[in-house]
Amino acid sequence: MISILALPLADHVELAWGIVLFWIGLGFAALFLQRRPRLLGLVFPLGALGALFMAGVGGAGLLLPGSAVVLPIGLPELHFHLRLDALSAYFLLLLGGAGFGVTVYASGYFKAMASGPLALLALWYHLFLAGMATVLLADDAYAFMVAWEVMALSSYFLVTTDHKIPEIRQAGFLYLLIAHVGAVALLLCFGVLQGGEVGRTSAYTFATMRQAEMPPLWASVAFLLALFGFGAKAGLVPMHVWLPEAHPAAPSPVSALMSGVMLKTAIYGLLRVTFDLLNVQLAWWGTLALALGLLTALYGVIFAAVQSDMKRLLAWSSIENIGILLAAFGLTLIFYTDGKGALAALTLTALLYHALNHALFKGLLFVGTGSVLHATGERRMGRLGGLIRFMPWTAWLTLIGALAIAGLPPLNGFVSEWLLLQAFLLTPGLTQPYLNMVIPVAAATVALAAALAAYVMVKFYGVVFLGQPREAALRDAHEAGGRERLGMLWLAAGCVLLGLFPAQVIEILAPVVRLLTNQTLVNDGNWLFLAPVDAQRASYAPLIFLAVVLATLLLVFIWVRRVYHGRVRRSDPWDCGYPEQDPRMQDTAEGFGQPIRQIFGAFMRVERETPDPFDRHPRYRGDSRDKLWVLLYQPIADLTAWLSAQAGRLQHGRIQWYLIYSFATLIFLLVFVTR
Amino acid sequence: MSTGIFLQIAQTLAAILLAPLLMGWVNQCRAWLQGRSAPPLTQPYRTLRKLFHKDAVIAHDTSPLFRFAPYMIFACMALAAGLVPTLANDLPFSPAADVIALVGVFALARVFLALAAMDIGTSFGTLGARREMLISFLAEPALLMVFFTASLISQSTELPVIVETLAHREFAIFPSLAFAAVAFWMVSVAENARIPVDNPTTHLELTMIHEAMILEYSARHLALIEWAVALKLFTYSTLGIALFLPWGIAPRGDLSALPLAVLALVVKMAVGGAALSLLEAVSAKVRLFRAPEFLGTAFLLGVLGMLIHFLLEV
Numbered sequence: 001m002i003s004i005l006a007l008p009l010a011d012h013v014e015l016a017w018g019i020v021l022f023w024i025g026l027g028f029a030a031l032f033l034q035r036r037p038r039l040l041g042l043v044f045p046l047g048a049l050g051a052l053f054m055a056g057v058g059g060a061g062l063l064l065p066g067s068a069v070v071l072p073i074g075l076p077e078l079h080f081h082l083r084l085d086a087l088s089a090y091f092l093l094l095l096g097g098a099g100f101g102v103t104v105y106a107s108g109y110f111k112a113m114a115s116g117p118l119a120l121l122a123l124w125y126h127l128f129l130a131g132m133a134t135v136l137l138a139d140d141a142y143a144f145m146v147a148w149e150v151m152a153l154s155s156y157f158l159v160t161t162d163h164k165i166p167e168i169r170q171a172g173f174l175y176l177l178i179a180h181v182g183a184v185a186l187l188l189c190f191g192v193l194q195g196g197e198v199g200r201t202s203a204y205t206f207a208t209m210r211q212a213e214m215p216p217l218w219a220s221v222a223f224l225l226a227l228f229g230f231g232a233k234a235g236l237v238p239m240h241v242w243l244p245e246a247h248p249a250a251p252s253p254v255s256a257l258m259s260g261v262m263l264k265t266a267i268y269g270l271l272r273v274t275f276d277l278l279n280v281q282l283a284w285w286g287t288l289a290l291a292l293g294l295l296t297a298l299y300g301v302i303f304a305a306v307q308s309d310m311k312r313l314l315a316w317s318s319i320e321n322i323g324i325l326l327a328a329f330g331l332t333l334i335f336y337t338d339g340k341g342a343l344a345a346l347t348l349t350a351l352l353y354h355a356l357n358h359a360l361f362k363g364l365l366f367v368g369t370g371s372v373l374h375a376t377g378e379r380r381m382g383r384l385g386g387l388i389r390f391m392p393w394t395a396w397l398t399l400i401g402a403l404a405i406a407g408l409p410p411l412n413g414f415v416s417e418w419l420l421l422q423a424f425l426l427t428p429g430l431t432q433p434y435l436n437m438v439i440p441v442a443a444a445t446v447a448l449a450a451a452l453a454a455y456v457m458v459k460f461y462g463v464v465f466l467g468q469p470r471e472a473a474l475r476d477a478h479e480a481g482g483r484e485r486l487g488m489l490w491l492a493a494g495c496v497l498l499g500l501f502p503a504q505v506i507e508i509l510a511p512v513v514r515l516l517t518n519q520t521l522v523n524d525g526n527w528l529f530l531a532p533v534d535a536q537r538a539s540y541a542p543l544i545f546l547a548v549v550l551a552t553l554l555l556v557f558i559w560v561r562r563v564y565h566g567r568v569r570r571s572d573p574w575d576c577g578y579p580e581q582d583p584r585m586q587d588t589a590e591g592f593g594q595p596i597r598q599i600f601g602a603f604m605r606v607e608r609e610t611p612d613p614f615d616r617h618p619r620y621r622g623d624s625r626d627k628l629w630v631l632l633y634q635p636i637a638d639l640t641a642w643l644s645a646q647a648g649r650l651q652h653g654r655i656q657w658y659l660i661y662s663f664a665t666l667i668f669l670l671v672f673v674t675r
Numbered sequence: 676m677s678t679g680i681f682l683q684i685a686q687t688l689a690a691i692l693l694a695p696l697l698m699g700w701v702n703q704c705r706a707w708l709q710g711r712s713a714p715p716l717t718q719p720y721r722t723l724r725k726l727f728h729k730d731a732v733i734a735h736d737t738s739p740l741f742r743f744a745p746y747m748i749f750a751c752m753a754l755a756a757g758l759v760p761t762l763a764n765d766l767p768f769s770p771a772a773d774v775i776a777l778v779g780v781f782a783l784a785r786v787f788l789a790l791a792a793m794d795i796g797t798s799f800g801t802l803g804a805r806r807e808m809l810i811s812f813l814a815e816p817a818l819l820m821v822f823f824t825a826s827l828i829s830q831s832t833e834l835p836v837i838v839e840t841l842a843h844r845e846f847a848i849f850p851s852l853a854f855a856a857v858a859f860w861m862v863s864v865a866e867n868a869r870i871p872v873d874n875p876t877t878h879l880e881l882t883m884i885h886e887a888m889i890l891e892y893s894a895r896h897l898a899l900i901e902w903a904v905a906l907k908l909f910t911y912s913t914l915g916i917a918l919f920l921p922w923g924i925a926p927r928g929d930l931s932a933l934p935l936a937v938l939a940l941v942v943k944m945a946v947g948g949a950a951l952s953l954l955e956a957v958s959a960k961v962r963l964f965r966a967p968e969f970l971g972t973a974f975l976l977g978v979l980g981m982l983i984h985f986l987l988e989v
Contacts, residue, residue: 386796388738395738408786409772409779418775421819425826440981443823444974447816454782454815455808458789462804466738467796529770538832544771548757552750560895564727573734573797573891576880587793587801595809599967 013067013084016057016092016137019050020130026050027126030119037115043122044107047129048100054133055096061089062511068139075142081205083139086511087276090352091136091268097494098260098359099129105367105487106253108480109374121161121251128154128257135265140205141190148186152179152233155262158254159246171245178242182232186269189225192218193277209277219280226273227289234266234322237296238628244303247315248379252370255311259318260363264355267325274333275516283337283432290330294442297323297449302600304456306593306624308381310369313460314362317405320449321358325351327446328420332517335423338430341519346532347423348513349506349521354416356505357498361404361413364491365460368398371480371488372464376473381460381589386469390477395465397488402461404495406454410542410549412498415505415530417450422538452596459592468583500542502530590622597624605630678930683757683766690756694909695719695902697948704952719905726898734795734891744791745892745899751784752906758834761913762936765835765927773832774822777914778815781866784903785811792888799880803887806963810872810884813970814865817858820977824855825918827984834917835927842921850987854980856919861973863911865966867904870955872966882960916943 026047033040066085074080084092106125110118131151138144156179160172194203195212214222232239247255274281300319307313328351335344369379371394378384388395404411424443430436469475480488498505503523510520524539525531531539560566575581597606604624611618650661699716706713733742757768758777772780789804826832828849829840841852865872868885878886889900917924923939925932961969 386736388740388794389736399740403783403786406782406786407779408783409776414776414779418779421775422832425823425832436985437982440820440823440978440985443981444816444820444978447819448812448974451782451812451815454786455812458786458793458804458808462790462793462801466740466790466793467801468736525770531770535770536831536833536836538773538775539770540773540776541771544768545754545776548754548768548771549747549750552753553746556749556753556899557746560727560899564895565730567730569730569732570735571732573795576797576799581797583796585798586796587798587805592801592805595805595964595967598964 011067011069012057012061012064012089013069013082013137016054016061016084016133017069017071017082019054019057020133020137022050023047023126023130023133027123027130030122030126034115034119040115040119040122041107041111043126044103044110047122047126048103048107051096051099051103051129053096055093055100057084058089058091058093058096059508061092062086062508074140074146078140078142078204080143081139081207082134082137082143083206084137086515087268087271088136090509090512091264091355092133094264094356094359095129095132095136095261097356098363098491099257101360101487101490101494102253102256102260102363102367103129103487104490105256105370105484108483108487109251109253109367109370111481111483117161121158124154124157125254125257128158128254128262132261132265136268139207141194141209142204145183145187145190148183151262151265152176152183155250155254155258158258159250161251161254162249165249168249171242171249175242175246178232178239182229182239185225185229185232189222189229189273192222192225193273206277210279212279214279216280216282219278220282220285222278223274223282223285226270227285227292230266230270230273231292231326233269234263234326235296235300235319236292236322236326237299237319238632240296240300240319241626241629241633243319244307244312244315244626247318247366248309248311252311252366252373255314256363256366256370259315259366260359263318263322264359267322267329267351267355270326270329271516274329275336281333281337283334283435286330286333286335286337287435287438288330289333290327290438290442293323293326293328293330294445294449295323296320296326298445298452299323299603301449301452301456302596302603303624303626305452305459305596306590306604308589308593309379310372310381310384310460310464311366311379313381313456314365314369317453317456318358318362320453321354321362321405324417324420324446324449325354325358327442328354328423331420331423331442334430334435336517338432338435340430341517342521342533343423343426344517345513345519345521346419346426348517349509349532350416350419350423352509352512353412353419353498353502353505357404357412357416357495360491360494360498361401364401364488364495365398365405367484367488367491368394368401369464371484372477374480375477378471381463383471384464384469384474385467385583385586386465386474387477388465390469390475391465391479393485394480394488397485397492398465399461400492400495402457404499406457407450408454410499410546412495415499415502415540415542417446418540419532420446422532425538426533455596459589463587463589463592467586470583470586500546502540502542503527506530506532593624603627679767682763683768686762686766687753687757690761690909690913691753691902691906694756694905695723697909697912697944698905700945700948701908701952704949705956708952708956719901723898723902726893726901727895729894731894731896733893733896736795738794741791741794741891742896744787745896745903747787748784749899749903749906751780751787752903752910755780755784755910756906756913759910759913760834760838760917760921760924762933762940763925763927763929764838769833769835774826774834774837775819775832777834778819778822781818781907782811782815784907788888788900792891795891797891799887799890802880803884803890806884807888810865810966810970813967813974814862817970817974817977818862818866820974820981821855821859821862821918824851824977824980824984827981828852838917838921838924839926841918842924849984851980851984852919854976854983856915858973858976858980859915859918861969861976863915864951864954865970865973867908867911869951871958871961872969874960882963884963912944912947913940915947916940 068083071080134147304316332347609621792800925936
């Protein structure tokens with residue numbers, strides 16, 4: 001079996017690198033194919049094929065021992081080191097699996113685009129894929145940072161695809177800024193990890209870092225830098241501000257890829273640095289990550305509930321999911337440092353499972369909004385509605401994603417949340433008593449975030465797809481094309497299968513968990529039952545669950561039809577005594593979020609604009625903004641502006657002054673050197 | 676094994692068939708307490724029969740989701756009823772889902788109901804859906820906290836194990852369970868759309884939650900939903916019994932204990948139903964935005980229960 005998976009010609013790490021090169025080649029080929037629309041149309045399907053192969057390589061990499069290769073590119077003393085171990089393989093599987101669905105979708109979505117912009121888009125898109133894959137493969141700091149930058153820059157250009165709109169340029173700038181603040185932190189982190197060996201660039205390989213003996217203080221510095229740097233990419237509060245701006249700006253498949261896969265590369269990096277590169281792990285890191293994660297989850301979901309732009313809503317929901325992932329990460333660290341290997345394995349499994357789940361359902365939801373956007377040209381939920389009648393494929397497939405992300409059984413979102421909650425319940429017995437007290441509160445927060453996620457999804461789905469169309473033009477909305485449907489179908493199938501076969505998924509995750517925690521999660525059940533730790537403790541069998549629901553459904557349906565009748569009369573909905581009913585009277589997205597605004601008003605800055613009673617053309621506007629923007633970012637921006645203004649005083653535009661500056665600097669340096 | 680499966684099916688069917696009876700009993704008690712002449716105990720069955728015989732009236736432009744939802748909700752509730760140990764413990768179906776999954780089943784039914792309510796696009800439907808989701812996002816974590824307290828005591832999230840542990844413990848008082856019990860009562864009241872959170876008998880637009888969602892349903896669809904509502908009340912009652920008064924439930928494979936289990940269940944249900952109607956009769960419905968406070972209290976009580984478990988009982 002394994003010998004078939006590993007092709008005789010090449011090692012799997014080389015295969016993965018081959019696919020990366022294929023993507024890069026494909027991207028640049030697109031540039032030269034601008035005049036050949038037919039060939040240009042093949043670029044995305046080929047890219048999707050590459051993603052499928054990448055998923056295959058990832059899957060094989062989980063079964064095979066790790067392998068490494070050194071490429072003859074890079075710095076003179078530091079060539080590109082690539083390595084494919086189980087952790088990389090798993091995230092490559094995630095990249096390939098979600099990437100395939102999204103790219104198939106993209107091949108249909110971008111069909112109508114003019115060939116010039118399309119070629120450019122195809123270039124950035126495939127460079128983005130290649131960048132992400134190289135991040136996962138990199139085995140030295142230099143390759144990692146180069147790939148990280150390729151990923152950041154290509155996604156920046158993808159976000160600003162519609163660069164003629166000023167808001168989109170602004171969103172892109174914000175993204176670029178935070179991405180680079182994060183990148184600087186990562187650079188410093190690798191500097192610390194390298195362990196102070198000055199002068200030898202070869203010390204920047206991950207292999208050297210693994211061996212470096214690190215005092216706890218410096219290890220903590222490295223961890224905090226990594227948390228900051230990767231957190232900026234992942235959208236950790238308070239570095240989350242770019243997400244709700246960049247996701248609505250980007251074309252939908254790009255949002256899907258960024259939210260579904262790129263955020264996970266940050267999680268990958270965090271796992272890599274903390275569990276692989278660092279030799280010591282401290283318990284308080286876990287507590288910090290847990291607290292930050294829970295804050296992020298709650299913050300994200302509360303803001304998701306008050307959004308009225310469907311892509312912005314999904315972006316906030318991504319923040320929530322990143323929060324849950326980070327909380328799981330923190331809990332893993334707590335267990336790991338406490339010597340509870342089996343529990344660390346359980347939590348890590350939940351984390352990895354949720355990462356894949358989120359890639360699939362968030363990808364699905366984002367491409368679903370893409371189809372809506374294509375069909376209606378509208379992102380504001382207040383102008384949508386009733387689309388299930390005109391776009392049944394999109395609507396029903398999106399429903400699967402919405403139910404999955406709301407954490408409902410028997411879909412995949414439920415499994416990972418279930419595993420995480422099980423981990424919380426296993427905490428008694430931690431050696432540090434204060435943790436025993438904190439954990440119940442943490443479990444309560446996770447439960448609250450999960451329940452709010454259901455609120456958000458009912459709002460999202462109900463306002464966009466159900467009800468009456470709020471605008472007359474929506475009646476002409478057209479269904480998504482064949483390839484778009486195929487992409488959505490792939491992602492939806494992933495959500496269903498990952499939900500129905502958790503025992504198998506855990507088997508697949510086992511090598512990664514073993515690599516990081518030296519433990520495996522033992523499934524005490526069989527192929528049908530998921531029973532982590534012990535069948536007496538907890539078990540869950542989604543297939544039986546589904547079978548019983550379906551059987552009951554069918555029996556009741558047949559029984560009602562047989563014993564009674566199936567007669568139906570159509571009529572107008574009940575008008576409550578008000579004869580004039582119109583679709584605009586339906587609850588709006590703002591209306592649906594109102595209770596949340598009322599309860600969690602302290603978190604947000606609500607701006608309301610209500611017109612004068614005598615206003616002939618009244619405009620109502622309500623906006624709930626992130627308070628952190630005002631409290632944190634505005635002062636930083638103001639300070640930067642002030643400092644620049646102060647520095648600006650030096651500039652007079654007269655050459656004499658500049659010469660004096662040079663002269664003074666020279667004198668100063670001479671004094672400094674000769675001393 | 677075959678007796679187990681037989682028992683499982685029998686118990687689920689019994690729950691489905693007896694659920695309207697509990698509803699009838701609660702209504703009867705309430706009528707007495709309010710000084711009205713009470714409807715007969717079998718009134719809910721008559722209503723269901725009437726509804727099943729009628730022609731369904733469905734609004735123009737509904738999507739298939741609207742007609743699918745009642746079946747889905749009924750199936751979810753039947754599944755939930757099958758999971759909770761009512762008469763016999765440790766039935767073959769119970770390992771398929773633990774308490775967290777049970778909360779998931781309730782959530783699944785609720786989301787389908789809310790989505791169906793939004794499908795027609797009348798203002799009442801969305802209003803009801805919004806209010807229902809508001810209640811539930813606080814009630815659901817509170818319910819989880821109650822379950823967590825019980826599972827921390829019994830070291831398991833499997834209902835049979837919880838029942839086994841709690842029923843056969845030496846008589847020790849768990850203060851955490853007291854908190855959990857109060858929280859559970861508050862959650863059940865909210866989840867079953869009873870006073871003080873919702874009023875099942877009113878159709879006043881300012882106050883209604885559950886009724887606003889099902890306003891557009893009629894005939895067989897309405898019947899299925901009403902039945903599911905009765906089943907939900909029944910399941911919550913059995914859950915409360917299983918968690919806090921588990922004595923009398925027949926242990927695994929012990930058929931001789933069944934008659935006693937039936938008797939115990941009937942007595943507990945009769946007392947519980949009367950208590951519910953009494954509490955409803957003496958309390959007033961709270962304003963909608965007081966409901967989050969009510970449920971927030973339940974949530975905090977649940978968390979307190981867990982904390983107290985860690986403080987006093989570990």
